[in-house]
Amino acid sequence: MTPVSANGAIRNGLIAFAFLGYLILIGIPGRLGGSALPVLALVAALFFWVKLRFDAPDTGGAGLPGGSAEGKPGWQIGAPGQSSGRGVGALFPGRGGTLVLRHGLLAGVTTGLLIAGMSLAFASAIGSGASIQPVLDKIVPVNVGALIGVSPGQIANDDVPLFRYPLQVLFFTVAGLFAALAAVAARARNLQTTSMARLSAYLDSLPFRTTARFAGIALPFLLLAYIVWLGIPGVSAFGSNEGTVRLLFTLIATGSGLFAIRLAHPGREQKIVALLLALGVLTMPFILDQFQNSVMGLVFIFVMMGLGLNIVVGYAGLLDLGYVAFFAIGAYTYAFLSAPFSSPYISNLLNLLGISPEIPLLGYWTALPVAMLTAAIGGILLGIPVLRLRGDYLAIVTLGFGEIIRLFMLNLGELTNGPRGILEISQPGLFGLPPQSFSSGLLSSQGWIFLVALVSSAVVAFVAIRLNDSRLGRAWFAMQEDEDVAEATGVHLVRTKLLAFAIGATFAGMAGQLYASRQINIFPENFSLFVSIDALALIIVGGIGSPAGIVLGALALKGLPEVLRGVDEYRIVTFAALLVIMMIVRPAGILPSARRRVQVSPTDEQGPTTAAEERENDASLPAQGPPARPEDARSEEPA
Amino acid sequence: MTALLSIQAVTKVFGGLTAVDNVDVDIAERSITSLIGPNGAGKTTLFNCLTGLHRPEAGEILFDGRSLIGLRPDEITARGVARTYQNIRLFGRMTALENVLVGQHLRLHASHWSAILRSTRQQAEERAARTFALELLAFVGLESHAEVVSTNLPYGEQRLLEVARALGSRPSLLLLDEPAAGMNPSETDRMMELVHRLRDEMGITIFLIEHDMKVVMSVSETVAVLDYGEKIAEGTPEEVRANARVVEAYLGPEVVLQDTADTPNL
Amino acid sequence: MPKKLRIAALFAVTLLLLSACVAAPPAAETPSEEASMEEAPADMSGKVVIASGGTIRIGGSFALTGPIPDPGLNIRHGAEIAIDDLNGAGGLEGFMFELVAEDGACDGTQGTNVGNKFAADETIVAVTGGTCSGETFGLVPILQEARIPFVSPSATNPDITSPDCDVCNRVALSDALQGATDADFVMSDLGFTKVAVVHDNSDYGKGLAEIFQSNVTDMGGEVSSFEGVQVGDTDFRAMLARVGADGPQAVFFGGYSTEAGLIAQQMTETPGLEETAFMSVDGAYTQQYLEAAGDAAEGTYVSFVAGADSEEMNADFDAKYVEKYGVSPDDLGPFHSQSYDSVKLIAAAIMAVATVDDSGNLVIDREELISAIRSVDAFEGLTGTIKCDSIGECGAGGVQIFQVAEGAFDQVSGFGME
């Protein structure tokens, strides 16, 4: 059944309706107010258009994981390397144009009728005073009202002008037609598909490819310039949204910078671009305002987290879901050392040591080693009992560890002030200068935090990369590939694993300390399971094992939600949906590391990560090759 | 001359089943010894006992006169025992070169701090390691594939790479588990030649498990035969082949004939 | 693979839709934003200067997500209606008021973020909120540094206001008062001497529980057990069995509606607690509590901090609310009237200090505004006559004790009875 067939069209109409229905249920129209109907129609149009482009009889797109491996890294944003061009080609045989138009019309009408029918049903129900659901009652009048284009009050009093319903049908019909026209036009312009991989191929074929490359390199600098310009008083974009818009551009600039570096020719050119970008980023704390700085600070705190977790999960292959524990340890350690609140335990301890408890006890930099050390110890303490665990057993135990730490923070009231948290944690100074001397004038307090975050994460990245290049990194990777062989090749498993945990924890501790001083107040809820999940998600979305990818992941997962703050209630749904899509279209992450790309090649069934864990869990069992291979049937195990 | 490795009355039991039953084998320095026996005879289990993957219930394993019993695999490797695997177990996502570098793990000593700071000493060590790795790859004939990801290597070359990785730890005793399994004749010849060169050029003692009689008879100076975990014979290939018990327990008449046909130059 | 692309496309579209929402928030339509920005070097002179045609922007931190979004939304609505009324009355010298709503999510982290956002925007004159105490704790240090005064409609933790925070104000009444009143009620009116105290480990609930506990012990009563639960728990049987083993005469719970209701209900299934009295706090003074507790609600006590509501003002407010949002205010939660009042209070203070300079700009001095809020006198709000004291406690009214009878709250003691 080709999508241009009649029931194909109706099917698309139904799918569109289902999706719009979801949007209506979650209250989007109410949120949009007057513009609800046009926007929904636009959504429908986009949907139909996408269907007409990609929903071809044979979209033989290579298995997506494979697809992500090909193409030039510089262009691999978003959509996968789809070979759907063929499909589109096969879409319009002969008088295809009219067929497509008919398809669009039909689909549009279907959706329109359904939507109109639904709103009519709802409206009349509410009008007649029927209670739809105690719950739905709250949102329905506002939503349906917006959808029909009348005030909630009008619906309640059941005075809705009837012509509104045909109007809805009209809107969606137009949407369908418009989509069809667009598809035909695109076909006429013979532009195959919008997927980035295609685009890169297209650009490759052009003579001015180098110009495109330079454009790619120039982009972040242009954006930086724009950000600076936005900073000038009086300049503004989109009215009062200026702050958000500027933040968005800051995020994009930072992200596209990483691509620019990849686009540059290796060698001197690359060095220069990287240097300039580094300078550009270093100026940001000075030009951004309090809010943008605070967000960027958070982003780079999570970059540190990501880099640390990446050592445990990405390099050593130990799935850790309790990573937040070390973050919390770092944060609370610093809080104890620098906040007015002092728990009896600690003050007793101080009296014991004969230290006079003045506040802050230690400055940021003197406290840093303490926080790092405490976190590292925590890492080792967690590491020892889980040394023999693999895969998901490890995952759940670490998760439990994280929860235990949080519950202690919450319930050990005397030690941690319980749910009321620890307030007024002091900010980093420098060379004995008090923090205030930075939080004034050209560098706002949050800007200072951002600067510290930048530098610290740079250091962390440096250490992580160097270690990964050393024999320790090779040992980690070997361990991830095949524990027993690694050991038989001379890798000391216990030491190597504990090192991974300890180093990862140390980085998390640094991040936690900076987080505490950024937040000024910390509460146990700040250290819920979701922090671990965020950290894990950002390294996987970014591209596990690749530091650049981790930065991108942090920008996307911690930065974008702040941009979406205007639509807060939809933030998480969007985030979650994008997470799933991301995993489907680009399992290797935005900027995968070379090894990762090998891993996700469709050839290996469950992927090496499993291969290591698949083998025996019980150390007492004799070790043999992966069970997936038939040869092993012949292995000399007494079955 | 004294035995480099002496296995004394080693016994390994899984549940009720005795996989290795009171086996004694002595392996002389710079010798090539084969361990043969039908499937399930306990050959690989014996290897696993040697490399510390299993812990024998009883018996003693002396290497250079010191006991290996109870040592961790990495400690045993440090003593100078390296092995390959029956079903190839390379680090799949690593390049050939990286595999061999991991093989050298024990021979590298730069601290992690120096790795972070890229101290000259650590740099020098890494460079030396690379050159040695390339030499080893050249030795097994993979110099051209140094940067190839190991899963993408053809089967035979993966076996060669396993040998190179094992050599990375500079062993004095090398355990080869069916090195020629699944190889075509030309690859097999290449492997046999490699085994000889290992002994002659590197002076490494070889202890190998093999099913292919052609290989066994041509490379080994001593042959030990396991059957149901027991050693039923030991001696030169000729003696073993002559041994009636071996013949009926393991080879079977027609194999003998075929073998004599294949190997006239014995 | 068309499937994957289809999903991908669908959600790409969602995202697009959302960014559409971002690009056009209500705030965005305000005219001549530039003008106000150009001449608003507030951080230099400590003044907010609004060019003619500009708007007086009041920040709002509401718990729109997190544990209690419904009350949060309710509070936001209250503030928006207050803004409508102000502008309906012609604003101030022709300058209109504008609410800049942010999501404080009822936790300190978001509170900190929102605080930073307001501190960054020098056109923000004052802030109403935050909704929850934790969220407000996040706001305090930042607004204090940025010299932006705030009035919280619903943050009741005693530590919110303090002598050394001059920008901190609230129209809600401190928990200290409520906890004491409850303790007094349980001990004197009900005549119990042995009570069990349970809290939900939120800064709000635990705070109240501790205040109650200390008051009871001060009055010579015995607290047989002090147990905590988590917000979101639904099975309290194990905890209650333990509480019941000590045989208290009453169980006091500091926390929100749902947990309160469930505890009240599961008490009837717990040996030793079937007949024990149950008392909870204003967090439970909601329809939700009655629903969650079911029949077990009958006879239980709930305290609430109420104002001397003037009937006609409230009726008027409710009418506007229903017209604008199609919901009755009480369906979502308490505190909408406090929210309304906090905005009106801020506006009153602004009107007191704002001056129009010769170039037609509205000038508001931050320091003057901060002190003006404290000096607002006898301001008539929905919750009664509002007057701030020296540390920013502006709440009107007092604590009322209700007992549930025939599925409705029925006042048995406290403010407004005599």
Next chain:
Amino acid sequence: MAPSRLTAQAAGVNGKTALRFLLRAFGAAILVLVIWRVTTVGLAEGYPASFWISQALNGLVLGGVYALVALGYTLVYGILFMINFAHGEVMMIGGIAGFFALQFSQSRGWLEGPWPVVVVALLLIMLFGMAASVLIGITLERLAYRPLRQAPRLVPLISAIGASLFLQYSVLLIFGVSPHSYRKPALISGGMRMGDVFIPYTGAIIFITSILLMLALYFIIQRTKLGRAMRAVAEDRATASLMGVDVNAVIVITFMLGSALAGAAGVMLGFHNTVVKFNSGFVPGLKAFTAAVLGGIGNIPGAMFGALILGLIEAIGPSALGIPTEYKDVIAFTLLVLILIFRPTGLFGEVLSEKKA
């Protein structure tokens, strides 16, 4: 020298065994501490026997619910080796659907009728909840997991986490944040009292039903053709398909079974604790997963017993140790760590995990 068992043991102190010894010592220390705590503090509180009995019953009910959800985890894990992180949400959806079904049947007055009518109505409500869960379950599999069969295992995990958040917050946006309160029909409200022990009817129903459902599942897996197919796929997907097993169908059916159980759990939990809301699946889901791992993930009896043990510990633990109930989760997770120290593959772990876990 005479080779003997002695020499073998004599050289016994090496890294691995030393580590194992360390762990054992660590575990033993905690056990001793626990026993000491229990004897000196817990029992010293002098609770009556009836108290312990009713706590144990609470624990069993809790365990029954955990078990139903844990089975979903274990089934999916056994076949796909992936943690279906969204399984708790599948349960929650069942609860929500059950709530609306309940409201409907109340509006029809079915629950005031004679007891057979009520029983039928209740069964229908439960079936409705299960159906909703099954629907969500298979949709999940189709959209979020199937495209990732080939991917490395972290990828489906993240996708599952995304799905979990998506379901939670969609429900929040659609049905609001405030919990929906089940109204127990008279027939199952209240409970039976034996001396000082009180057993709520809903609790008894949960325990019995979950046992029955588990037996049914066990029968399906062990005795039917379908069960054989499932076990085959669990052992080796490729070979199974070579043997003519329709792997996709088996996987879908697995999700259906798991989701149905979760849905049942959701509805029954709704009746027992009388509220459901958008996130009321998350914590039970986490606990159920813990239980599955406790029993050895991928192993069905393991999941059942792991869940019951977890439930009991959560209910009895705090009182027995004489510490506040806030710490029940701490106790649960500590127990998990302890058990995994001694049995790295869980209580019943060998069966599947020896090969695959």
